[in-house]
Amino acid sequence: MSDATDTGREVLQTEAAALSVLADNLPPDFDAVVDLIATLPGRVIVTGIGKSGHIARKIAATLASTGTPALFVHPAEASHGDMGMISGDDAVLMLSNSGEAVELRDIIEHTRRFGVPLIGLSSRPLSTLMRAADHHLTIPALPEACGIGMVPTTSTTLTLALGDALAVALLRRRKFRPEDFGVFHPGGKLGAQMARxxxxxxxxxxxxxxxxxxxxxxxxxxxxxxxxxxxxxxxxxxxxxxxxxxxxxxxxxxxxxxxxxxxxxxxxxxxxxxxxxxxxxxxxxxxxxxxxxxxxxxxxxxxxxxxxxxxxx
Known part of the structure; x- marks a missing residue:
């Protein structure tokens, strides 16, 4: 067996163990966040910077495709005009493992100024983001799978999985059906399977x-x-x-x-x-x-x- 295979297996086992910890310690605010989003008159604005931004895009896409209107807003662009995409009917789901990314501060201040609900997702409950947030989705602060403790691996996996958990909980709350899914997937393999x-x-x-x-x-x-x-x-x-x-x-x-x-x-x-x-x-x-x-x-x-x-x- 090669060193690469051993490394690959080790990474997957590390991340799988982290997911088990998260499943056993789902954030206490999870139900409240589902209730908030399910009754929201507007959209879920998902944001993050760096690797968290990539995960935020995927979470927004998953929410939108399963019946929850959602939009990714880049925090840097928000500081230069895109803040207008966030309305008083929306809620902001902000992703930051450290909770201290400076690029997020303008959106945080905007939500506080205009009373937009802010959902923080971070591994640090005492961070700037989590202290400002109305709802807290705290993920376990577990070692990254890279071995040097710097490459976002375990943390991004946990963030992505928690986003999926939110989307599916909302999907079931809305009694979302396969035919509803087909409405948002008119193209490709899924679109064909959902065709009438x-x-x-x-x-x-x-x-x-x-x-x-x-x-x-x-x-x-x-x-x-x-x-x-x-x-x-x-x-x-x-x-x-x-x-x-x-x-x-x-x-x-x-x-x-x-x-x-x-x-x-x-x-x-x-x-x-x-x-x-x-x-x-x-x-x-x-x-x-x-x-x-x-x-x-x-x-x-x-x-x-x-x-x-x-x-x-």
């Missing part, structure tokens, strides 16, 4: 009536290009014809009608179903296409290839 069937379905459904002769039904199915035909009467889906139905009814097929050959009460999905759930149904039933119905009315066709091309899998 109606976004991916084909709206031109190859349709025949129950008394359509099978030669004509076959022409309709072929023109549709999905290997399927919807049997519809009075605008209501009465059955479907698939390639499997054709094989099972080869005897005198051309002398029969669509209603004779169709599978009655077929499996359908609604247009507002999540695409990921529709894919699970296709995989479970080992089929490649579904009729999409609004009530009993066929409104589209969903093919597994559409889901795969969209990146739902």
């Amino acid at each position: 069937v109606e976004k991916l379905m084909h709206t031109k459904v190859p349709t025949v009536s129950p008394d359509t002769p099978m030669p004509d039904a076959l022409l309709t199915m072929t023109a549709g290009g999905f290997g399927i035909g919807a049997v519809v009467a009075d605008g209501v889906l009465r059955g479907i014809i698939t390639d499997g139905d054709l094989r099972r009814n080869m005897a005198n097929l051309m002398d029969r009608t669509a209603g004779d050959v169709a599978t009655r009460d077929p499996l359908t999905v609604p247009p507002d179903m999540l695409a990921a759930k529709a894919l699970a149904i296709l995989n479970e039933r080992k089929i490649s296409v579904l009729i999409v119905c609004d009530g009993d009315v066929p409104v589209g066709i969903l093919h597994i290839h559409d889901l795969l091309r969209a990146g739902v899998a």
Whole structure:
């Protein structure tokens, strides 16, 4: 085993042990902070400098993507005009391991002057930040994992994890659902998985009536290009014809009608179903296409290839 592997394992074990300490000693103000943010009329302004600033950006992004309006404000830019981004309806979540970063003082003074709630997150409860703050999220002052006690490692891990804990606690408080998550993630893999069937379905459904002769039904199915035909009467889906139905009814097929050959009460999905759930149904039933119905009315066709091309899998 290499020295690098030993070092990597040591760092991870140090940070994992620190997270266990934090879990056993969650800041007493944690509940109060969740209550404050959950009832906040404005946004959570997250700020920090250096490595804490990088963590602050991530926390702001996580909050915003899970239903809590949040914004990162750079403390140096705030001192040169961006202080206007902080309103009286907001709360400031300020990150600083030491609690003494001079770049943060203008924002601290701004919150005190205008009565903006200030949440301090630091490992030093007697620091300038924590003495000024209305709410205190104190993380354990544990050794950094670097071995020289100077590189932000354990402290940034604890800060990031506490930010995640806040975001998830708020998510559950708001009863945030997967479909709500999809609203904030319209692109990429998450966006595809959160897409609705109606976004991916084909709206031109190859349709025949129950008394359509099978030669004509076959022409309709072929023109549709999905290997399927919807049997519809009075605008209501009465059955479907698939390639499997054709094989099972080869005897005198051309002398029969669509209603004779169709599978009655077929499996359908609604247009507002999540695409990921529709894919699970296709995989479970080992089929490649579904009729999409609004009530009993066929409104589209969903093919597994559409889901795969969209990146739902």
